[in-house]
Amino acid sequence: MIHVLQALPHQNPQSQTMEARRLTAIAWLLSLLSLFAAGCYAIESPQYTIIHTESDFEVRLYGNSTWMSAQASDLSFERATFNGYQRLFEYTQGANLNCSRLAMTLPVSTSIVPGAGPLHSSAYVVRFYLPTKFQSTPPTPLPELKLEPYNWSSHYVAVRKFPGFALDDIVVKEAEKLALSLTRSAWVNATSKSDYAYSIAQYSTPFQIIGRVNEVWVDVEAAGVNDHKSGDVASS
Template sequence: MEKKTWKLMVAICVTVYLVPSINAIESPHYSVIHSESDFEIRIYKKSTWMSAPVNHLSFHQATKLGFHRLFQYIQGANLNFSRIPMTKPVLTSIVPGAGPLHSSSYVVRFYLPVKFQATPPLPLPELNLKPVSWPSHCVAVRKFSGFAGDSNVVTEAEKLATILGRSQWANLTSSDNKIAYSIAQYNSPFRIFNRVNEVWVNVEGSESDNCMSSGMATY
């Protein structure tokens, strides 16, 4: 039964991502503060996400299991019986630890549409989901193509760390150790070509100082 449910979920997600719609798929709002060929610094506006914690050694399996619960939530498994439109990206945050993927657990996140930002429908308790409000914050972002999976997410995150180490944001990744980095996935699982993924790392700074701490050199 679980296998059939997962296949149905994938099929619906494929339809949402690939079939043109009058209403565009919503994404969190941000401004680009700094851009280079291989990374950029963004300021993400205040936003609310529904979060699914997952204890698993596999990034791929954790994302699959977490999104399965989130999918049930947006299909009506909430106290309002509300159906919530799909958004993007699906964000999997890696929590630091000693596991083989440099992690011990994950949090899979779903960005809530503007209509539900202020008052998210409460999920059914058995789904173990939690709405989380993020303040405006700075994020370093690096894009990569293909499928995000156990074989490449650590490597892609290390590439971003190396790039930041040569930039004016060296040593300014966020001191919040609850999240090591996040992987944002924008496409349906059935899309083969021109896939878009991103590595996100929080950096110190705020919107008022354009994500730059005092004393940083500027271009």
């Protein structure tokens, strides 16, 4: 059974440092948006194979991959994702011991660990998929960013797509829909005992209004995959 935590409202004052980071991110995203419009920016994503397809979800097999991760605790998924991504963005712009600049990749993944903090707040892990060039040797992040490389071993995930913006109330509802779909399918007993209730993968910039793509990811067991495998379809 997948545990879903409803985010609670909570307000924190924004420091000047956070505001500076926000403005930097906005400037970068505007530049990125112009590259998208020009059609001259290729973005890497982790490779996967589609193992099984249902009407409202699919099961994928992801290979081994390396991500850079940022832990964040908050009552809000949105704020935690913003906080973690700002640190990851600084890392990609050269805030590492090599002063290396990393190309942007998709998706930005936020994994949720429910009930890990005070007032039943959640712990979150925001992840940036490292470009192929840095998969085997990630640049070491500056200590103040509090980032860690994460080796995501080969794993199976049930995936539900949803449009629009990944807002606090929406991600909870979409996760609940995937949980319900799994309980009504042959995958009811295949949910993995993961440290994370679920993950949200975001593929669109904040400035994209139409055609936004998001996904809910829930780990499933390999045994369940083998029992219900319906044919391999390569994808990326």
